[in-house]
Each structure stands twice: as structure tokens, then as C-alpha cells.
Amino acid sequence: MKILDKNFYSRDTSKVAQELLGKNIVHKINGHELVVKIVETEGYLQNDPACHASRGLTPRNKVMFGPPGRVYVYFSYGNHWLLNFVTEKENVPGAVLIRAVEPVKGIEIIRNNRPGIKKDIDLTNGPGKLTQALAITKDFYGLSLTGNNFYVENNGIKTFEIFTTTRIGISEGCELPYRYYIKGNKFISRK
DNA sequence: TTAATGATGGGCT
DNA sequence: GCCCATCATTAAA
Numbered sequence: 001m002k003i004l005d006k007n008f009y010s011r012d013t014s015k016v017a018q019e020l021l022g023k024n025i026v027h028k029i030n031g032h033e034l035v036v037k038i039v040e041t042e043g044y045l046q047n048d049p050a051c052h053a054s055r056g057l058t059p060r061n062k063v064m065f066g067p068p069g070r071v072y073v074y075f076s077y078g079n080h081w082l083l084n085f086v087t088e089k090e091n092v093p094g095a096v097l098i099r100a101v102e103p104v105k106g107i108e109i110i111r112n113n114r115p116g117i118k119k120d121i122d123l124t125n126g127p128g129k130l131t132q133a134l135a136i137t138k139d140f141y142g143l144s145l146t147g148n149n150f151y152v153e154n155n156g157i158k159t160f161e162i163f164t165t166t167r168i169g170i171s172e173g174c175e176l177p178y179r180y181y182i183k184g185n186k187f188i189s190r191k
Numbered sequence: 192t193t194a195a196t197g198a199t200g201g202g203c204t
Numbered sequence: 205g206c207c208c209a210t211c212a213t214t215a216a217a
Binding site for chain 1: 197
């Protein structure tokens with residue numbers, strides 16, 4: 001197992017988005033270890049009308065302009081936190097939205113974090129769902145992905161097919177093919 | 192100070 | 205599949 005470092009994130013957003021598929025997000029909390037596999041991502045690039053950074057720097061999107069390998073969390077629709085990883089070199093905005101993951105380890109804790117959810121498939125098959133499942137909140141804003149308790153590791157899995165398509169839930173830049181997911185995976189948020 | 196808006200989820204039918 | 209709760213951020217005034 002190898003923890004992805006700053007060099008991994010300091011590249012083209014679309015490339016990072018694709019290569020994050022199949023990797024494991026690890027969150028250590030209260031002595032427990034939560035591990036989930038990334039199965040769906042979206043890239044948000046510089047000069048991309050759907051990217052929060054496209055209209056310049058604001059207090060909210062500030063972290064996107066900073067060094068890569070950090071967490072950008074965003075609150076949406078009054079209820080949901082969305083998890084993004086900052087990409088590209090410093091002063092170049094870019095981020096990868098994590099849209100869906102598959103539980104690998106600590107599913108009891110994940111069920112606990114998502115009270116009232118009956119089917120395991122509904123635990124992490126959406127961007128707002130997975131943040132709740134992993135206990136990710138605004139406190140994660142700007143957190144480094146190379147720390148001890150929250151990081152992404154390369155588990156060596158490469159035996160899957162990447163499906164590329166257009167992004168979801170945006171009004172501008174709809175035609176840009178920056179959404180990627182593992183073909184055939186049950187946990188993708190939408191076909 | 193205020194109002195519009197949105198990278199959505201969940202429950203009910 | 206349809207409907208709606210819910211609030212941080214933003215731009216305008």
C-alpha cells in the first residue's frame with residue numbers, strides 16, 4: 001500500500017480524476033479505520049464554467065488555488081457536504097469531485113454514520129452520502145491528504161474498465177466529458 | 192441587508 | 205418517479 005503524495009495530485013485534473021478510480025480513501029477515526037474504494041469521480045478544471053473557481057478567487061474556493069493534495073469541501077442544497085481533492089500546481093485552480101465509493105473496511109461504522117439506511121447500496125452511492133458515511137464535515141476544509149488520519153492509498157487494483165461521460169447536476173459546461181466511473185460497479189450514483 | 196441559487200438525498204407513491 | 209427540506213455562499217443594492 002502506497003499513500004498518494006503531492007506529486008500525484010499536481011497534474012492535469014482529468015488525469016488525476018481517472019487515476020483516482022479504484023484507489024482507497026482511508027479515514028482513521030476514534031481508533032477505527034474506515035476504508036472505501038473510489039468508483040466514480042468528476043473533474044472540475046480551470047476555464048471550466050461549471051468549476052467554482054471559474055469566476056475568480058473567493059473565500060469559499062480559495063483552497064482550489066493553493067497547493068494540490070488538499071481537501072475542498074462544499075455545502076450544497078442546504079443538507080449535503082461534497083468532497084473534492086485539489087489538483088494542479090499552486091495558483092492553478094482545479095479539483096476532483098468524489099461522487100461515489102464502495103465500502104471496503106469498517107462498514108459497521110459506516111452504517112452507524114448513516115442511520116435509517118436499510119440497504120448497503122444506499123450507504124455511499126452519491127456525493128453527499130459518502131461524506132456522511134465517512135464523517136466528513138466542513139472541518140476537513142483545506143486538510144492535507146498526506147496526513148496520518150486521512151489520505152488516499154494505491155491498493156494496486158487496475159483490473160477494471162473506465163467509462164467516460166458527461167457530468168451531472170450542473171447547468172453550464174454540461175457537454176464536457178469529465179465524469180469517470182468504473183464500468184459495472186454497483187455503487188455508481190447514476191447510469 | 193437581502194434574495195437567488197445550487198457538484199443532492201430521502202421518503203413516499 | 206416525483207416532491208421538498210434546507211442553508212452557505214454569492215452578488216446585488
